[in-house]
Amino acid sequence: MSVFKRDKKEEEDSGGNPYLNLDKTSVLQEARYFNQSPVNPRKCSLILTKILYLLNQGEVFTTQEATEAFFATTKLFQSKDVMLRRMVYLCIKELSTLAQDVIIVTSSLTKDMTGKESLYRAAAIRALCSITDSTMLQAIERYMKQAIVDNNPAVSSAALVSALHLSSTAPELVRRWANEAQEAVLSDNAMVSYHALGVIAGSRKNDKLSTVKLVTRLAKASLKSPYSLCLLIRLTAQLVEEDDSDASQPYIEFIECCLRHKSEMVIYEAAHAIVNLRKNARDLAPAVSVLQLFCGSSKASLRLAGARTLARLTAKNPTAVSACAVDLENLISDPNRSVATLAVTTLLATGAESSVDRLMKQISSFVSEISDEFKIVVVKAIRRLCTKFPRKHQSLAAFLAGMLRDEGGLEYKAAIADAIIALVEENPDAKETGLAHLCEFIEDCEHTALAVRILHLLGQEGPKSRQPSRYIRFIYNRVILESGPVRAAAVSAVAQFGAQRPELLPNIKVLLSRCQMDDEDEVRDRAVFYSIILDSGDPQLINDYIINVSQPNPVLLEKALRDHLEINPDVLFDINSVPTEEEPKENKEPIVEMEVRKPVQMSLEEIYAEQLAVIPGIEKLGPVFKTNLPVELTEAETEYRVRLIKHIYARHVILQFECINTLDDQVLEDVHIRLECPPEYEVKSEVHCQKLVYDKPGSVFLVVEFPCAFLGSLGSFGATLEFTVHDCDPTTGNPDPGEGYADIYPLEEFDIGCSDQIRARGAAEDFEQTWERSSNAPQASDTFVLPQNEANEAAQAVCEHLGLPKAAISGEAVKEIRGGGVFRGGAPVLVRARLVSRGDGTTMQLAARSPREDIAQLILAAVG
Amino acid sequence: MHIKPMDGALFEPTLYIIKGMCILDNDGNRILAKYYDKEILPTTKEQKAFEKNLFNKTHRANAEIIMLDGLTCVYKSNVDLFFYVMGNSHENELILLSVLNALYESVSILLRRNVEKRVLLDNLDAVMLAFDEICDGGVILDSDPTSIVGRAALRTEDVPLGEQTVAQVLQSAKEQLKWSLLK
Known part of the structure; x- marks a missing residue:
């Protein structure tokens, strides 16, 4: 009976879905049909669809399988069926990354892209650009230029979008198509103008002056496409952000003008830009009233857009937002929980202490329904409340603890733990309750990383509390019950109590001696280490190795150790020479944020380490001690922009002059620096920048030795940039024939200070x-x-x-x-x-x- | 390398707006899905896990928009199909919505307003072409349903009855009967 049932179910399923249970091998078999002549286009199309479906479902094709399928597909260029041809292009694009020798179809595609059938041309261009590389591009360059200005909007768009994709691998080449793209910006077709604008803006990303020109010209041109306008608003907003002076007034006017556009997309884009750019309430007013209208819309996306942007504004101008309180109140029971969450958190951020309890109740009614992202938003809002209304800490902490007990991912739990940790650190009254909540949480916390962090905090804060002994039980429980990393962290935390509370020391010593029997090396090592330090009874030792331990930046430490082993392994390594871990800069911005992906924070030293590797003999200087923030040595809008980065070593300084050539009709060669040093400084070596092309930064390095006496190390330096100029063709970047001429460019003076x-x-x-x-x-x-x-x-x-x-x-x-x-x-x-x-x-x-x-x-x- | 100050306040002036598009069935299984950013959900496994999660959060409440795993997702459903368009969490939601509308409307025209799984699967090739015409590598290629359909619905006429095999005719008759009973 049960067998029968299952059969029936399967039959029903497959009746609805002919693609269910497709087998890769048999589909590839079917593809052999393509070799026949003539073929049935419908049948071929179905087979291609099956292949695409399998790829889309994540079926893995080996290189050989993909190549076979690819070559079978190319046979179908014989057929004249339009639909089939389009499916062939699609297959070529999908298989191009998997198969070998895909360039074989170049000529077929080139023929199609220049042929008469306009339905082929656009798709052929896109397929061709997805299989081609920069060397072959030159061969089709002429066709691409023609295609960009083609009368058929689909062809023009296809060429422009392909150009945009190619500009990541061959930027110079694509820059040469700028003239054609300029022409296409003014096309009557909305999408063509949008794509052309994207190509131009992308190719001039680093050239502010031409962006200014572009924006000024197009702001007057009254573009028709809403997409183009959105992009133009973004470009304009960027210019305003960089230049806050009165000169940006016309840009602001343009953006404000867009608030009256008929497309909601453009209105929102403009309102969003204004909210981020303007500061005082009067300037913000038009944008805020637009957002207010959005909050009342019937479309959830509009309400979300409105509420989200208002939420961001709370950080900058809470009064402007509190004027919208009524509109936000209407949203707190919104069927879209994201909208409701934003409304409540915004009201919490702008409202008075009296409304906190009511809003908290509202949140708790739906907190289980919202996604982790928004739970994090709520947590952050509560965290800010803790700072704003310290008297409410009891109820807020209880609410957080409740959330901590709910289901949730690591990021969410970490956010809650962060909030409680912040509460503990900021508000002495809340310390005991906060720590108690955290103790309870680690009793069953499945996230190792989080448990380790909390144990560390207990080690830091616990010894300072009134009854430190009560925390030890919680911590020691971890030693008995948890995995290795958590046990190790618990040992470290226990040691903190021993180091800071002499009355507990005897007991702690007993606990540590028990941990010395642990299965895990790390736990044992820590226990032994701390026992010995504590047994020594030396306050200095205890302070340096338990209470205040300096933490070197791990990446730089690794590099320093490696260099040390290569150069002088006999000498003792000095850990103080490695930069310590920077304290993460406290992000004080109290905005209701949703971005979860944050760029990985790297220290300056890490960022530049790779660039410095070009200097011969750099490893002899030892580990880098400190990299200073860049200093500009030229005015902002000059021909050549130079900034200086000072890398400090124990006895040397490396001066890195990072130069940018902003002239597109010049190529600079053999760029170097003439340096006037204060007495006793000595230039040891210099690395020239062989070639500096338009808009690509290049660096000149000078290794300079500090004077022997520390006192002599303060001083001013003069520098001049020296180079040979070759004029070049701005569009191709090829230098004109003939000798260049030498030229110099004076730079501003700079100091080396304390x-x-x-x-x-x-x-x-x-x-x-x-x-x-x-x-x-x-x-x-x-x-x-x-x-x-x-x-x-x-x-x-x-x-x-x-x-x-x-x-x-x-x-x-x-x-x-x-x-x-x-x-x-x-x-x-x-x-x-x-x-x-x-x-x-x-x-x-x-x-x-x-x-x-x-x-x-x-x-x-x-x-x- | 010049390091730009990280400032996420303004929208990025880029054409690469769409991070992904997908169509799921009413069990949350993928019918068609494309992701355009190599850094976001790079493997099929991660994508499918994301789709499952997305479906669980959206199939009951028809709330049009949701923020999930750092993506803004706008969605729309009909009968047994769910359409999604994904963008960066920091992106103009209304642009994404316009793309969703283009996707839905194009598919709807292609399927002669019968927006349901069975019909969609019968026209999967045309829908694939429509996907390709709407978004190219994350760039919105077109958002006008008529012109999208003009470039995707290229089937001239249906195969005459005589060329279908007996089995095919039977199969389609059986299905039509079943669906008419189910309705």
Whole structure:
């Protein structure tokens, strides 16, 4: 009976779907039919559809299978059936990435793209461009140019879109088609004009001046296509963002004008741009009222667009948004949960403390129905509420804890944990409750990474609480129950308690000794390590290896270790020479965000490491100590743009001059720098930039040795760019025949200061102890009178000189700067200063301590 | 390399707007799907998992738009078919909606307004061509249903009855009977 039932079901299924249960081998067999002549187009089309269907379902074709299918397909060029030919093109495109020797069909496709049948031409162009490479492109270049300006919009669009795809691999070639594309922008056909605009904008991405020209010209041309207008608004908005002056007024006017367009798409695009560009309420008003209208629309997408953009605006201008409160209130029971969530979170962000409870209740009614993305939005909103209304922390924490118990992915859980962690860190009243919630959560947390983070936090915060012992039970439970990484983290957390609470030390020692029997190496190693450190009873040792452990950037550490092993494995490796992990910059923007994909954050050192590899002998300099932020050495709108990146090593500095040639009719050769150094600096080697073509950055590197004495390292440099100019054809980029001529270009002066050579950070909580501990280190101190009237202003200037973050400043009337860092070479340094305003200036008393006295003096010299 | 400051506030001025399009049946199985960004859902396995998830979140509530896994998805359904267009989470939703409408409307014309799975499968080749005419590698190629259909519905006339095999005739008669009973 059951067999019968299943058969019946299968029959029903396959009756509805002829493509169900297709077998790859038999379909490929069927494809042999293509070799017959003449063929039945309908039958062939069905076979091709089957192949495409299999590919689309994710069936894997081996190279051989794909190649066979591909070659069988090419036989069908014999047939004159239009539909079949189109399916052939589609197959060629799909198989082109899998099969070999696909260029064999080039001539057939070229014939079709230049033929009479217009239904073939557009599709043939797209198929051809998907199989071709840049070397073959030149052969069809003439046809492509013709196709771009063809009367048939489909052909023109196909050529333009293909050109856009090709511009990622052959940008110079496609740039040569710009004239044709310019012509096509003004086409009557909406899509052709859109595609042409995209090609032009793409080819001039880095050339601001021509973007300005393009935008100015087209803003007046009143484009018809809504898509084109959207793209134009985006380009215009980018220009306004880069240049905030009055010069951008006409652009703003153009965007505002688009608010009155008849297409909703364009209206929204304009409103979105204005919300992101303008600041004061009056300028925002027209855009906000448009968004308000959207919120009342019958289309969910429009409501979402409206609510989402208003939500973003809360960060910048909460008052402008609170004017829309009524419209948002209407959305909190919206059938589209995304819209409802946005409305509630926005109201939470702009509303008063009294409405919090009501809105929270509203959210909890549907929180289980919304996707993780929006749950994260809710969590973030609640996190901001915690900061805004600290008194509400109890109910907010309880709500978060409730969410933590629900089902959800790692990202969602991590967001909640983040929110609770932030609550614990910001609000001392909430610390105990927050930690208790987290303890409960790790009792059954399936995400290892999250459990490890929470254990780390418990290790940090637990010892400082009133009853530290209660956390130890939770942590130690992990040692018994969890996987290796979690157990290891728990051991580290337990050790923190031992290090910071002497009364618990005996018990902790017992726990650690038990962990020494663990199966996992890492857990055992940690337990042994911490036991020995704790047994030593040396406060300095305990502080440096348990409480305040410095964390080197792992990528750079790996590189430094590798270089070290290659060059001088006999010498001891100094871990202080590796840059420490940057504290992730706190993202304070309180916007209701939905982007989940964030670019991977890389430190400057990591970004440039690859470029520096071209310098011969670079590994001899040791690990890079610090890479400084780029400094512009030219004005913004000049022929050649040069910026300087200073890479600091223990005894050398590498000056990287990153040059951009903004003239499309010139090619620069043998670009190098003439440097005027302060005394005692010595240029060791130089890497020229052999060729600098239009709009492609190239770098000149100079390896310069610091003076022996640290005190001599402050100074100014003069630099001149020297090169040979060859004129060239702006469209092809080919240089004109004949010798070039030498030319020079003066650059602005630049300095190497104290801040370049120090990796500084603001004072940690235990600055006082650290300062006391270093009392026997050499100290340099002096009193200065600074020109600034405001003590705060003066303090900021001093911080900038020393490379300290603004966070190092504290105090009200008497400003105090406390901070420290590591000087190149690895010597630590501590700085403390007091500043008092004197009406006509600020008096500052500055003291610096370092094991190297000359570094302490250098700090004073840098300020003086 | 010049590093541009990361600022996600404004929309990116690019033509590469569509991240994916798909048509699912009423069990959430893929009938046709295309993804255009190599960095987003690169493998079929990830794509199908995403589609399942998307379907679960959308098949009950006809709410038109949803944010999922960092993508903005607009959707529309009819009988036993679900149409989706996906874009970046930071993208003009209305542009995506216009593409969805183009997709739905073109398919609807191609299927002579019988937007249901069986009819769609009978015309799968034309629908594939329509997909290809709407979006090329993430760029909107056309959004006007009439011109899309003009370039995708190329079948001249149906094969005369005489050329069909007996089995084919029987099969189609059987199906028509079954569907008329089901309705």
